[in-house]
Amino acid sequence: MAWYVAGVDLGGTKILTVLANEAGDILAEVEVATEPEQGYGAVLDRITETVLxxxxxxxxxxxxxxxxxxGAPGPLDPATGVIHQAPNLGWREAPFRDNLAERLGRPVFLENDANLGALGEYTFGAGRGCNEMxxxxxxxxxxxxxILRGEIYGGAGGGAGEIGHIKVVPDGPRCGCGDRGCLEAVASGTAIARRARELIAGGAGAGIAARIGGEAEKVTAATVSAAAGAGDPEARAILDEAARYLGLGLATVLNLLNPELLVLGGGVMRSGRQFWEPMESSLREHSLESAYRRVSLVPAALGGRMGAMGAVALALRGIGAAIPGVE
Amino acid sequence: MAWYVAGVDLGGTKILTVLANEAGDILAEVEVATEPEQGYGAVLDRITETVLxxxxxxxxxxxxxxxxxxGAPGPLDPATGVIHQAPNLGWREAPFRDNLAERLGRPVFLENDANLGALGEYTFGAGRGCNEMxxxxxxxxxxxxxILRGEIYGGAGGGAGEIGHIKVVPDGPRCGCGDRGCLEAVASGTAIARRARELIAGGAGAGIAARIGGEAEKVTAATVSAAAGAGDPEARAILDEAARYLGLGLATVLNLLNPELLVLGGGVMRSGRQFWEPMESSLREHSLESAYRRVSLVPAALGGRMGAMGAVALALRGIGAAIPGVE
Structure with a gap:
């Protein structure tokens, strides 16, 4: 009898569920809004509905x-299936895996969404065949x-891989985690938008401001990226600075982990050469030569399906199926 | 028939070789000077002599x-047994493992010395039983x-674990690697001594200078540590700054790897509470709470035998022996 697996990517705003066969080919795809304000039970019901x-x-x-x-956001424990904290969803210590398994009557495997992005790219995307990714x-x-030795590496508590909280600027800008100078605080889309808003608030950044009718609070990283693409020097400088910090933070990753492959995804990475070039140049400058020589940089290949495909790979691994594309 | 293993710790100044039984108990220990200036062949002969x-x-x-x-310094490849570069020894692309095996007529396994320190502490020292260390x-x-999942983690090229080249201060002090602002450039014994020399050169640091007869070039981290221990506020401030940077760099390690245990060794770590306390306070301040909660900090237990004991563990693993003390 033919059998299938489902992959669920649960985010703060939407739920994306795919159904795949044992080779990982997508047969169906359903997306709905998460509507977390309706409560934990309602979200579980909506996930169940997407699978059905x-x-x-x-x-x-x-x-x-x-x-x-x-896949779900926030600190969670894959071993117990409990989501410890999901600020976007308003959940704490939710026994999500078991509750979902009960509703569906099927075994459920849980991982955090960033790890599933990694597993998705490793299994079906840009990372195929690279065991140190x-x-x-x-x-x-x-x-x-x-992905270390071909497996998700979670460390002792399942929380490894917090690349956004590499420290790059002592006493730098405040980060969402409460500390200062984290990579996320200087190189994320939020950081890029903040720099542009500061510029506009100071009476500069006309090339950026023009794109959002002068309303500084409307500026996003995409606004900055578009202005930079059109040649605006202030927008370019903002992107350049963020990209250089990203390269610096990733140099620490190379020096610590000596990987074979860096797979780079997310909206900001789609800013093109104006972002990739300074990032790579900074990465080369700050990495040990032996580590830099060994690594390749590639863009993520799965786009918005990354998490759901990672969840498919997790389900296939969970039941001990041979993973397609992996020797 | 009883069988044994030898562990060789090859450093730039000395060679320490131990002989151990299959349980890892040390039966004999020989130390000689390395004398690298006599050339590659002479060093191989001296190592052979220590084993005999x-x-x-x-x-x-x-x-x-x-x-x-x-165990040997410098970038090397455990799989091929080639030491790519050992600046302290003046070697490049030396087929060390095979050359030593030939001389001894015994199988040889090679690893870099820092990884063997980790393996030694994991197998026989402070890290016993902690698989994420x-x-x-x-x-x-x-x-x-x-040590990840109970094995040395070398990454794709065997070079993982370069904690000294975590970037902590953008455009900070020059590091031996050629870059600026590495952890090693702000928190090592060399960095501590450099700060003290700068202080003395600027006409300050009397409490430190008094210990080395005012000859600034004689100052070491041990001088600073001793002055700090005697209550000198300038020495304390130097140690405190270095310790805080160490905590900051190690926070990046916790956030990236979520380990169960940090084992801290080396001369500077023996500076006592005046170094450990600011380090731990800075580590707590900069780590994600979930990562900090999960980790314990312990001093290394094997002292100067760490590398040689790691080499014993490597030899035992190499021949597939059950590792003592590890379930």
Missing amino acids: RACGQAGVRVGQVAAVGA VFVTVSTGIGGGL | RACGQAGVRVGQVAAVGA VFVTVSTGIGGGL
């Missing part, structure tokens, strides 16, 4: 789903996941 | 030595080794 709808689309019975992989996503925040 | 002498001391025939583990040694330089 995906099965319906593909003409598959839920009983044929061998396992469900799920670091995945970094630069968007509103900066997250990451480590 | 250790066997002689213990009344063991060389034929009973099942394997030899060896980071070893850091703070002396003239800052080195480190990673």
Whole structure:
């Protein structure tokens, strides 16, 4: 009998669920809004609904789903299936895995979303065949996941890979974690937008301000990226600085972990050469030569499906299936 | 028939070789000067001599030595046994493992010395039973080794664990690696001595200068540590600053790797509470709470035998022996 797996990517704003066959080919895909304000039970119901709808689309019975992989934000414990804290969802100590397994009547495996991004790229995307891989996503925040010896590396508490909280500037800008000078505080989309707002507030940054009708609070990293793409020197300088900090932080990663591959995803990484070039130049400048020589940098390949595909890979691994594309 | 292993710790100034039984108990120990200026072949001869002498001391025939583990400085490849570069020894691309195996007629396993320090502490010292362990040694330089899932983690090229080259101060003091602002450049014994020399050169630091007859070039980290221990406020401030930078760099390690244990060795770590307290306070301040909560900090337990004991563990693992003390 044919069997399938489902991959669920649970985010603060949307839930993306895919149904895949045992080779990891996507057969159906369902996206709904998370609406966390309706409460924990309602979100579990909506996830359940996405799995049922995906099965319906593909003409598959839920009983044929061998396992469900799920990615969720925030510190969580894959071993117990408990989400310790998910600020975007308003949850604390939620026994998410078991609650979802109960509703679906299928085994569920849980991982944090950044680790699943790494596993997705490793299994189906830009990281195929590279057993020592670091995945970094630069968007509103900066997250990451480590694939070491071909497995997600979570460390002692499942929390390894917090690349956004590498310290790069002592006493630097305040970070969401409460500390100062983290990579996320100087190189994320949020940091880029903040720099542009500061510029505009100081009466400069006309080339950026023009794109958002002068309303500084509307500026995003995409605004800065677009202005830089059109040649605006102030926007370029902001991107350049963020990219150089990213290269500096990633040099620490290279020196510590000596990986074979850096897979870079997230909206900010799509700013093109104006971002990649200073990042690479800074990475080369600050890495030990032996570490730099050994690594390749590639853009993430799975885009918005990364987390859901990672969840598919997690489900396949969870039930001990041979992983497609991995020798 | 009883069998044994030898562990060789090759440094720029001395060679320490121990002979151990299959349980890792030391039966004999021989130390000689390295004298690298006599050339590669002469150093290999001296290492061979230490193994023979250790066997002689213990009344063991060389034929009973099942394997030899060896630790050497510098970038090297454990898989090929080639030392790529050992500046202290003046070697480049030396096929050290095979050359030593030929001379001894025994199988040799090679690892870099910082990784062997980690493996030694993990197998026989402060890290026993902790599968996710980071070893850091703070002396003239800052080195480190990673034990992840109970194995040395070398990354793609064998070079992982370069904790001394975590970047902590953008455009900070020049480091031996050629870059600026590395942890080694602000928190090593060399950095502590440099700060004291700068102070004395500027006409201050009388409490430190008094200990070395005013000859600033004679100041070492030990001088600063002794002055601080005697209550000198300038010496205390130097140690405090170095310790805080160490805590900052180690926070990056905690956030990236979420280890169970940090094992801290090397001469500078023996400066006592005046160094440990600001280091721990800075580590707590800059680590993610979930990572800090999960880790314990302990001093290294094997002292100067760390590398040789790591080499013993490497030899035991190399021949597939059960590792004592590890379930």
